[in-house]
Amino acid sequence: MIKFFSSIKISIFLLIVITLATTLGTLIPQGRSVEAYTEKYGDWAPFLIKSGITRLYQSPLYLFLLVLFSINIIVCSLTRIKKKITQAFKPQIMTEEKKLETLSLKKSFTCPQSVPQAEKRLKEILSSKGYKVQGQSTQGRLFLLGRKRFLGLFGSDIVHLGILIVILGGFISGAAGFRENVALAAEETKSVPGADFSLKLNRFETLYYKDGSVKDWKSTLSIIKNNKNILTKTIEVNHPLSFKGFVFYQSGYGWNWRNPEVELALERKTENAFSQSIRTRVGEKKSIKEKEIEIEPVYFVPDFVLTKENKVTTRSLEPNNPAVYVRISEKREIVFSGWLFLKYPEFNTRSPQRDSVLSLEFKDFKAEPYSVIQIARDPGVPFIWAGCFFVMSGLFLAFYFIPRQLRFLIQQEDQHTRVSAGGTAKKAKDSFKGEFDSILQSFRRSG
Amino acid sequence: MTESALFLISFILYSVSAAFLFVYLFSEKEKWARTGYQIIFAGFIIHTAALIARTVESGHAPFTNMYESLSFLAWCGAFVYVSMEGKYKIRKAGPYFILIIIVLMALASSPLMPKEARPLMPALQSYWLWLHVSVTLLGEAFFAMAFVTSILYLITESKKSARFKQKKDLTPERLDFLSYKCIAVGFPLFTLGGLVFGMIWAYKAWGRYWGWDPKEVWSLITWFVFALYLHTRLVMGWKGKRSAIIAVIGFVAALFTYFGVNYLLAGLHSYL
Numbered sequence: 064m065i066k067f068f069s070s071i072k073i074s075i076f077l078l079i080v081i082t083l084a085t086t087l088g089t090l091i092p093q094g095r096s097v098e099a100y101t102e103k104y105g106d107w108a109p110f111l112i113k114s115g116i117t118r119l120y121q122s123p124l125y126l127f128l129l130v131l132f133s134i135n136i137i138v139c140s141l142t143r144i145k146k147k148i149t150q151a152f153k154p155q156i157m158t159e160e161k162k163l164e165t166l167s168l169k170k171s172f173t174c175p176q177s178v179p180q181a182e183k184r185l186k187e188i189l190s191s192k193g194y195k196v197q198g199q200s201t202q203g204r205l206f207l208l209g210r211k212r213f214l215g216l217f218g219s220d221i222v223h224l225g226i227l228i229v230i231l232g233g234f235i236s237g238a239a240g241f242r243e244n245v246a247l248a249a250e251e252t253k254s255v256p257g258a259d260f261s262l263k264l265n266r267f268e269t270l271y272y273k274d275g276s277v278k279d280w281k282s283t284l285s286i287i288k289n290n291k292n293i294l295t296k297t298i299e300v301n302h303p304l305s306f307k308g309f310v311f312y313q314s315g316y317g318w319n320w321r322n323p324e325v326e327l328a329l330e331r332k333t334e335n336a337f338s339q340s341i342r343t344r345v346g347e348k349k350s351i352k353e354k355e356i357e358i359e360p361v362y363f364v365p366d367f368v369l370t371k372e373n374k375v376t377t378r379s380l381e382p383n384n385p386a387v388y389v390r391i392s393e394k395r396e397i398v399f400s401g402w403l404f405l406k407y408p409e410f411n412t413r414s415p416q417r418d419s420v421l422s423l424e425f426k427d428f429k430a431e432p433y434s435v436i437q438i439a440r441d442p443g444v445p446f447i448w449a450g451c452f453f454v455m456s457g458l459f460l461a462f463y464f465i466p467r468q469l470r471f472l473i474q475q476e477d478q479h480t481r482v483s484a485g486g487t488a489k490k491a492k493d494s495f496k497g498e499f500d501s502i503l504q505s506f507r508r509s510g
Numbered sequence: 511m512t513e514s515a516l517f518l519i520s521f522i523l524y525s526v527s528a529a530f531l532f533v534y535l536f537s538e539k540e541k542w543a544r545t546g547y548q549i550i551f552a553g554f555i556i557h558t559a560a561l562i563a564r565t566v567e568s569g570h571a572p573f574t575n576m577y578e579s580l581s582f583l584a585w586c587g588a589f590v591y592v593s594m595e596g597k598y599k600i601r602k603a604g605p606y607f608i609l610i611i612i613v614l615m616a617l618a619s620s621p622l623m624p625k626e627a628r629p630l631m632p633a634l635q636s637y638w639l640w641l642h643v644s645v646t647l648l649g650e651a652f653f654a655m656a657f658v659t660s661i662l663y664l665i666t667e668s669k670k671s672a673r674f675k676q677k678k679d680l681t682p683e684r685l686d687f688l689s690y691k692c693i694a695v696g697f698p699l700f701t702l703g704g705l706v707f708g709m710i711w712a713y714k715a716w717g718r719y720w721g722w723d724p725k726e727v728w729s730l731i732t733w734f735v736f737a738l739y740l741h742t743r744l745v746m747g748w749k750g751k752r753s754a755i756i757a758v759i760g761f762v763a764a765l766f767t768y769f770g771v772n773y774l775l776a777g778l779h780s781y782l
């Protein structure tokens with residue numbers, strides 16, 4: 064089993080499968096309603112929903128793939144790390160000439176210095192280039208090992224550790240994280256689910272650019288505990304408030320459309336002529352002229368539209384086409400009922416008989432704005448940042464902190480001292496070759 | 511000088527430089543390459559001035575709509591070209607890569623791209639806009655270079671013609687090496703900018719670090735493909751053709767993340 068999971072082929076296979084599965088999730092829209100899938104995929108819809116493809120990234124199969132992948136990463140890293148630790152901390156210093164000749168960089172030459180002189184000089188040069196030098200001698204032969212950046216050996220392991228921590232963080236977020244939107248009107252307080260404090264909105268404002276587009280939303284929030292105000296902060300998009308593991312985001316806005324205040328202008332030009340402006344809330348009757356005339360705005364929609372079945376509904380929650388349905392009675396007899404439009408008065412319903420008698424216009428409305436605050440608590444987040452940190456440090460080590468090793472064998476040979484040198488640096492041969500040559504050059508020049 | 515004039519001058523300089531380098535490609539005369547390099551360097555400097563002018567004029571980072579983002583990506587491409595040429599002498603792969611820069615500049619100048627600088631919507635008002643977009647696009651520009659060298663690898667390898675082999679800096683081994691070098695730079699940049707900075711910003715702006723938004727998913731897919739490239743190469747010792755094919759797929763995924771997602775898949779990133 065361990066052997067199975069430690070195989071790089073399995074890693075590659077899993078990586079390909081996960082990539083394909085992840086792609087599938089972008090080809091089929093995720094998390095829509097059953098009706099939406101039925102409309103788009105017909106008979107395939109039940110299969111898609113049941114198999115979890117419509118919530119692919121949360122589906123057991125996808126999570127199972129991630130678990131397999133994690134196991135694979137762990138086993139792969141563990142089976143390889145022992146060798147790397149030995150390599151890094153208990154390196155073999157002795158290298159026979161034959162072995163030296165197999166290294167990617169090699170050179171052998173003689174010099175006039177004695178063996179100890181040559182050793183001293185080489186050590187100086189290597190240290191000045193940042194190499195850590197270890198030596199060992201047997202039977203008049205001296206072996207030197209110079210190394211630097213050997214932490215880079217663990218770059219990929221650190222990346223893999225980071226990825227595991229990110230996956231773990233993801234699972235924690237999925238299992239224990241929670242997110243909820245709450246709508247708060249000014250001065251309104253709501254309890255925070257799972258916390259011993261409440262959230263109060265003191266003030267909410269929308270800032271606009273000169274061209275009328277939204278610049279920002281700002282909500283001044285207070286944390287209330289035992290009726291005491293603990294903390295007040297103004298949040299805006301990109302600047303949330305964090306408190307005791309909870310984070311409060313400016314996530315949206317809206318208006319309370321249930322009973323906005325409307326302003327109507329009522330005018331009669333014929334007998335008993337009058338002109339009056341009336342302010343009242345939707346659902347509240349208002350009477351004028353010694354209660355002879357009663358006016359009631361019955362319904363309000365912010366964005367009037369007619370459905371195919373000729374029913375009134377709202378296209379959005381934005382006040383794009385505000386309309387109010389008003390009923391007027393005079394001496395208890397209904398004289399008008401119909402829709403009035405703020406922006407398109409020419410479409411106002413006209414009362415058939417008494418058109419000339421009574422005219423009515425929709426002048427203005429006022430709805431309470433509310434701020435939508437996202438309350439989030441996600442214990443997985445610290446893991447994600449820690450994981451990202453490891454991934455980035457590991458990538459840096461793996462690509463830009465490539466271990467360099469220089470091996471030397473120095474021995475007496477007739478009247479000379481023979482120096483055999485060899486070097487290895489995977490992934491960075493070009494720049495290492497330069498250093499290798501310059502080290503040997505400065506050594507030979509000194510002799 | 512205005513931003514659009516500077517943009518146009520850099521566009522012209524890039525085109526002229528490409529022409530010089532193509533002449534070099536066929537004439538093999540060193541002076542054409544040297545002049546071509548000097549011209550693209552000048553174009554890069556002027557393009558930098560154009561981006562600065564844009565930033566001053568709009569008051570925000572120069573990559574908040576498709577025009578700005580294309581122009582910035584082209585600038586990243588010029589940067590990658592200038593630095594890769596300086597370090598590795600990529601000469602003969604150069605003119606093909608400059609073609610990509612020119613296509614990006616042409617797309618940016620197309621009348622279909624709205625050019626006026628609009629005020630930033632609330633979610634984009636963050637210094638993470640700078641960090642996330644610039645680092646990601648720079649990484650993608652390196653992927654584009656790896657794409658060009660990989661394609662050239664596949665062509666030279668399949669032709670195996672003596673004519674191609676003669677050209678010293680276009681040997682398949684060198685192209686393979688260049689592809690790897692570009693990915694070795696692009697991958698960490700893309701990871702940092704696209705994924706890490708993206709997650710941090712998403713957490714600040716939307717309240718979650720990851721939401722399986724199509725753009726997020728596609729940057730993950732891109733990342734997977736290049737991870738595959740690195741593992742098959744560094745652990746399994748794949749080289750040459752198979753590596754080149756993966757690098758091409760990776761760039762296509764990156765391209766789809768950048769362009770396709772906006773037009774084909776709806777999501778939170780739809781403003782760009």
